[in-house]
Amino acid sequence: MSDKPTIKPRENGPxxxxxxxxxxxxxxxxxxxxxxxxxxxxxxxKNKPFCDGTHWSHHFDEHAPPPA
Ligand code: FES
Structure with missing residues (x-):
């Protein structure tokens, strides 16, 4: 098992x-x-840079265009 740091996006999440x-x-x-x-x-x-679960209530969609 590697101890190399990795970053992976979670679907519609952090x-x-x-x-x-x-x-x-x-x-x-x-x-x-x-x-x-x-x-x-x-x-x-509300706890940046960390995820606090708000993406659930905001229905974050990683494929949606950014707000204008
Ligand atoms: S990604 Fe979870 S609160 Fe923003």
């Missing part, structure tokens, strides 16, 4: 990052590594 050793935001903020993290892809999370 990016799932496995073997995450370090996570740094665009603002330089460091987040504690939890090994596997789900990063928001829908833009609706």
């Amino acid at each position: 990016y799932l990052v496995t073997n995450c050793r370090q996570l740094t935001g665009l603002d330089g903020r460091e987040y504690a590594s939890q090994g596997t993290v789900a990063l928001c892809r829908c833009g609706g999370s």
Whole structure:
């Protein structure tokens, strides 16, 4: 089993990052590594950069065009 970090998009959901050793935001903020993290892809999370499940209630569709 590889310990190489991987990022996979979940269907109509977050990016799932496995073997995450370090996570740094665009603002330089460091987040504690939890090994596997789900990063928001829908833009609706109230706990960014992490997914909080809001994509379910927003019916996030990865194939829909972005809002104008
Ligand atoms: S992808 Fe889950 S809240 Fe955005």
